[in-house]
Amino acid sequence: MAEQPELIIEPTADQLADEVAQRLLSTLATAQQQHGRAVLALTAGSIMEKTWAALAASAAKENVDWSAVDVFWADERYVASDSPDRNDGPAREILFSQAPFSLARLYPMPATDSSYADLDAAAAGYAQQLAGARRPDDSGEIPNFDVVLLGVGPDGHCASLFPDHPGVRDDSSTVIAVCDSPKPPPNRISLSLRGLAAANEIWFVASGTGKAEAVARALGGNDPVQVPSSAPRGRVRTLWLVDQDAAAKLPADDDGGSTT
């Protein structure tokens, strides 16, 4: 397991999105050389949408064989599949509706109109889907995601693991049902901390002054129950990619080894 998160600070949100996009293309291409298929898990949010746009605009998108990319979600709102509240909507709209991204194999988390009886069954079903997508060289119960991209909430949440909420303590499965979420909508499906622990690389991406407190608390080694984004660690690497605004409350000496 990577000992310490690495910090990369970019001047602006646009530069941050470009940096994440370029790193992602390069990491997925390397993963394909190593494992055949690359496995990615996504989350939603404003900086992620910028990142999708940067990916779509990048010439290097052709360096990845998108037909050999499996795309999972790290969390989803348990609403109807056609709801504008779905987390997977923007990624589909900005990326996966167009070539070459449309070649990727998508594994959306179940919606309320799926065949599962209820939220618990939907979460269990997704855990099974994940287990079935393991590659021959994946070592655990689900694929060793090459990258999990996690946004950060102003309250320090990541995926649908919220501060001092039962989900952050629930390691009963790799995928959990989250009820009574403090952020609407109330019902969600999320990778648990156990599920996130399968990742080779976890990249937190945060932009804007509204995230500065959460970034400082997460990197300041706070209690994971109070600050869920302080907990996940990639088996190989944990990266915090932030813009200067989101880095504003970090200690002065924490300038990010790779600040650009």
Ligand SMILES: O=C(O)[C@H](O)[C@@H](O)[C@H](O)[C@H](O)COP(=O)(O)O
């Ligand atoms: O499921 C959700 O309610 C959101 O997707 C949420 O978890 C989001 O990913 C983060 O809050 C970061 O989003 P922003 O960068 O837009 O704040």
